[in-house]
Amino acid sequence: SAVISQKPSRDICQRGTSLTIQCQVDSQVTMMFWYRQQPGQSLTLIATANQGSEATYESGFVIDKFPISRPNLTFSTLTVSNMSPEDSSIYLCSAMEKSGANVLTFGAGSRLTVL
Amino acid sequence: QKEVEQNSGPLSVPEGAIASLNCTYSDRGSQSFFWYRQYSGKSPELIMFIYSNGDKEDGRFTAQLNKASQYVSLLIRDSQPSDSATYLCAVNRYNFNKFYFGSGTKLNVKP
Numbered sequence: 001s002a003v004i005s006q007k008p009s010r011d012i013c014q015r016g017t018s019l020t021i022q023c024q025v026d027s028q029v030t031m032m033f034w035y036r037q038q039p040g041q042s043l044t045l046i047a048t049a050n051q052g053s054e055a056t057y058e059s060g061f062v063i064d065k066f067p068i069s070r071p072n073l074t075f076s077t078l079t080v081s082n083m084s085p086e087d088s089s090i091y092l093c094s095a096m097e098k099s100g101a102n103v104l105t106f107g108a109g110s111r112l113t114v115l
Numbered sequence: 116q117k118e119v120e121q122n123s124g125p126l127s128v129p130e131g132a133i134a135s136l137n138c139t140y141s142d143r144g145s146q147s148f149f150w151y152r153q154y155s156g157k158s159p160e161l162i163m164f165i166y167s168n169g170d171k172e173d174g175r176f177t178a179q180l181n182k183a184s185q186y187v188s189l190l191i192r193d194s195q196p197s198d199s200a201t202y203l204c205a206v207n208r209y210n211f212n213k214f215y216f217g218s219g220t221k222l223n224v225k226p
Contacts, residue, residue, distance in 0.1 A: 108158050
């Protein structure tokens with residue numbers, strides 16, 4: 001299965017700042033997604049990262065707050081903008097591979113703490 | 116109504132016992148079903164997926180699917196302390212390419 005690298009793995013940020021998380025996959029994948037997992041909670045889909053076009057956001061998530069890029073089949077970024085303590089969470093990049101079963105593989109996650 | 120529902124647990128079983136984890140889903144159009152294991156502080160890792168009604172076995176793990184009842188389960192035989200984790204159920208519709216996750220069931224296997 002695909003190997004997904006995410007960075008940073010963790011960061012402590014100040015309120016009002018923005019942080020960009022990078023996601024690199026070691027093989028071509030059809031779909032890339034960004035999830036959020038708040039403490040003790042399950043995964044919430046933020047958006048589908050579309051290659052070369054605007055991401056598709058889920059209800060409750062907007063581009064101004066979570067701009068996403070996907071310039072090619074193997075790389076995507078998620079920016080968390082104008083952060084507040086409520087944005088403290090684990091952000092997970094995931095990908096669905098081009099061949100085989102439609103399964104999701106996850107990166108190790110980026111744990112953000114906003115002070 | 117949530118797309119995917121799981122009992123949050125914790126489910127406690129003794130070492131060597133069978134652990135049974137259950138999941139229901141609301142969308143009858145769901146076509147593929149997944150079980151992920153998530154250790155504390157780690158990201159989810161795929162255990163099994165199932166597409167067809169019935170059972171699918173992989174080592175100590177058996178996934179069971181009943182589309183008529185909209186029910187998926189995961190059985191873990193000969194449970195080990197290393198199986199202690201949160202188990203997430205996920206469903207997918209091919210045409211939407213979205214994966215919906217349940218809230219997870221925390222499993223504790225006691226030595």
